[in-house]
Amino acid sequence: GENVEQHPSTLSVQEGDSAVIKCTYSDSASNYFPWYKQELGKRPQLIIDIRSNVGEKKDQRIAVTLNKTAKHFSLHITETQPEDSAVYFCAASTGSNYQLIWGAGTKLIIKP
Amino acid sequence: EPEVTQTPSHQVTQMGQEVILRCVPISNHLYFYWYRQILGQKVEFLVSFYNNEISEKSEIFDDQFSVERPDGSNFTLKIRSTKLEDSAMYFCASRVSGNTIYFGEGSWLTVV
Numbered sequence: 001g002e003n004v005e006q007h008p009s010t011l012s013v014q015e016g017d018s019a020v021i022k023c024t025y026s027d028s029a030s031n032y033f034p035w036y037k038q039e040l041g042k043r044p045q046l047i048i049d050i051r052s053n054v055g056e057k058k059d060q061r062i063a064v065t066l067n068k069t070a071k072h073f074s075l076h077i078t079e080t081q082p083e084d085s086a087v088y089f090c091a092a093s094t095g096s097n098y099q100l101i102w103g104a105g106t107k108l109i110i111k112p
Numbered sequence: 113e114p115e116v117t118q119t120p121s122h123q124v125t126q127m128g129q130e131v132i133l134r135c136v137p138i139s140n141h142l143y144f145y146w147y148r149q150i151l152g153q154k155v156e157f158l159v160s161f162y163n164n165e166i167s168e169k170s171e172i173f174d175d176q177f178s179v180e181r182p183d184g185s186n187f188t189l190k191i192r193s194t195k196l197e198d199s200a201m202y203f204c205a206s207r208v209s210g211n212t213i214y215f216g217e218g219s220w221l222t223v224v
Binding site for chain 2: 032034042043044045046049051089091093097098099100101102103104105
């Protein structure tokens with residue numbers, strides 16, 4: 001079945017700098033790749049997603065890139081702010097039911 | 113904005129007891145999911161449900177677990193005989209027909 005690897009597990013960046021989180025997936029049939037932000041004790045919140053027919057997608061300070069050949073996708077956050085501090089999860093959707101297989105998460109710490 | 117709602121938000125139960133977690137998906141959604149997240153770990157897929165039947169389930173979803181949509185609005189997860197390792201946050205989720213999955217706030221289950 002699908003397996004999603006996510007790196008790094010913890011990322012600490014200075015406020016205003018960029019943060020990049022990377023994920024790889026194993027199932028070439030996966031076709032949907034969302035990113036979720038989770039604050040402590042809260043539900044995962046979708047922040048951006050990309051489908052396999054697109055290589056890059058941007059929404060203000062957040063962008064996602066997808067390399068289908070290499071089976072990896074990345075989250076880019078520019079001009080980081082304190083409120084960006086959270087755990088970020090990547091996921092890959094496989095199968096007709098679109099159940100999500102999740103990465104292990106990255107704790108993003110924004111230093112003031 | 114419509115939301116997936118879950119009850120209870122927190123439940124403490126004795127090992128061996130049965131637990132029912134309840135969810136009300138967004139009203140026009142057709143696909144329903146349960147995920148769980150053990151404290152500090154990644155989100156794990158349990159089961160997907162469509163057209164009044166299980167469409168897919170993970171290895172975690174063994175005979176101790178069952179799901180039901182008893183009345184066309186609620187979607188329940190039952191754990192027959194809880195174990196200590198069932199302690200986790202359980203998230204219900206739903207989607208209409210596209211990829212985007214909407215999560216509830218979660219039910220925190222503590223087995224003692």
